[in-house]
Amino acid sequence: DTGVSQNPRHKITKRGQNVTFRCDPISEHNRLYWYRQTLGQGPEFLTYFQNEAQLEKSRLLSDRFSAERPKGSFSTLEIQRTEQGDSAMYLCASSYGDLEGDTQYFGPGTRLTVL
Amino acid sequence: AQSVTQLGSHVSVSEGALVLLRCNYSSSVPPYLFWYVQYPNQGLQLLLKYTSAATLVKGINGFEAEFKKSETSFHLTKPSAHMSDAAEYFCAVSSSGGSYIPTFGRGTSLIVHP
Numbered sequence: 001d002t003g004v005s006q007n008p009r010h011k012i013t014k015r016g017q018n019v020t021f022r023c024d025p026i027s028e029h030n031r032l033y034w035y036r037q038t039l040g041q042g043p044e045f046l047t048y049f050q051n052e053a054q055l056e057k058s059r060l061l062s063d064r065f066s067a068e069r070p071k072g073s074f075s076t077l078e079i080q081r082t083e084q085g086d087s088a089m090y091l092c093a094s095s096y097g098d099l100e101g102d103t104q105y106f107g108p109g110t111r112l113t114v115l
Numbered sequence: 116a117q118s119v120t121q122l123g124s125h126v127s128v129s130e131g132a133l134v135l136l137r138c139n140y141s142s143s144v145p146p147y148l149f150w151y152v153q154y155p156n157q158g159l160q161l162l163l164k165y166t167s168a169a170t171l172v173k174g175i176n177g178f179e180a181e182f183k184k185s186e187t188s189f190h191l192t193k194p195s196a197h198m199s200d201a202a203e204y205f206c207a208v209s210s211s212g213g214s215y216i217p218t219f220g221r222g223t224s225l226i227v228h229p
Contacts, residue, residue, distance in 0.1 A: 004158065040124070042205045042219030043159070056216065091158060099215045101147035101166045106158030 002026075004107035006092050012113045013082055020078045021110045025094030032075050033104060034067055035091040043091055049075060050099075082114045117142045117213045119206050121220035129228050134193040136223045138180075138206030141187065142213075148189040149207040149217065150180055159205060165189060176200070201227045 005024045013019050025032050031050050035043035046065065047057045051072040060066070064082075069075040079086055089111050093104035122137040140146055147166055151159040163174025170182045180191045189206060203224050207217040 040221065042119075042207070042222050044219075045216050048216070056214065093159075100211075101164065101209065101215070103149075103161055103164060104217070106151075106160070108156065108158045 004092055004094050004105055006090075006107040006110050008110060009108065010111050010113075012115065014115050015082060015084060017082055018078065018080045019082055019112060020076050021090055021092075021112075022074060022076050023092030023094075023107060024074045025092070026096075026105055029094035029096040029105070030072070031095045031099070031102070032069055033093040033095075034075070034077050035093065036061070037089040037091055037109070046077075079112075082112075084114045087112055087114045117146065117208045117210050117218050119208050119218055119220035121204075121206050121223050123223055124221065125224045125226060127226040127228065128196045130198055131195050134178075134191070134196045134200065134225065136191040136204050136206075136225065138189045138191065138220060139187055140189060140206075140208045142208055142210045144210045144212045146208045146210045147215075148180075148182060149209070150174065150178070150189075150191050151205045151207065151219075152176075153203040153205065153222075155202075162191070162204075196225075196227050198227050198229065201225055 033048040034046040037043045049069040064080045067077045089109045091109045093106045095102040095104045118141045120139045149164045150162040165182045173179045206220040209217040
């Protein structure tokens with residue numbers, strides 16, 4: 001069990017640029033979640049996948065945000081035309097088994113800074 | 116709908132003292148409740164979770180939490196604080212009312228003085 005990994009760990013970009021983050025879940029986990037965490041706040045849910053199906057995406061912050069999990073393994077989160085307000089920590093988590101009360105395992109996050 | 120309120124953005128204790136971190140939840144259906152810990156530059160790690168099996172839940176690192184339905188609370192305690200307990204602690208709730216997607220509180224920063 002190597003844990004959930006996220007790359008890059010840090011990303012600095014200029015306003016208006018596109019960025020893409022990658023998450024590799026624990027290998028046998030079928031669910032994968034994306035969260036945003038801003039300073040002084042808890043994680044805020046964005047979207048999640050069960051295998052390759054994106055089951056909830058209504059809470060993505062705007063249409064500039066999109067996520068994929070094409071083969072049910074790793075996932076990418078893309079932010080287009082970044083804004084300074086997008087600066088935050090982006091967390092990925094994975095889980096398996098019953099959705100009800102499941103335990104999520106978090107990666108270390110990708111810290112995005114938009115200049 | 117579900118929500119979590121963590122009272123106190125910062126809690127300061129002396130090493131060896133009791134740790135008490137407060138969490139109150141709101142849920143119209145039976146909830147699942149979680150406490151996570153986040154160390155600097157690391158992801159969240161599960162300390163413990165309540166799944167209705169027992170109201171007193173024991174977790175890792177000597178932490179425990181008690182589910183009190185009448186008070187809608189799930190406070191986290193540890194009898195004796197260690198310097199290594201200094202971290203950010205998050206309470207979270209999930210339920211069928213929220214499609215089992217957890218809602219997190221704003222977090223409480225635990226400061227441990229020598």
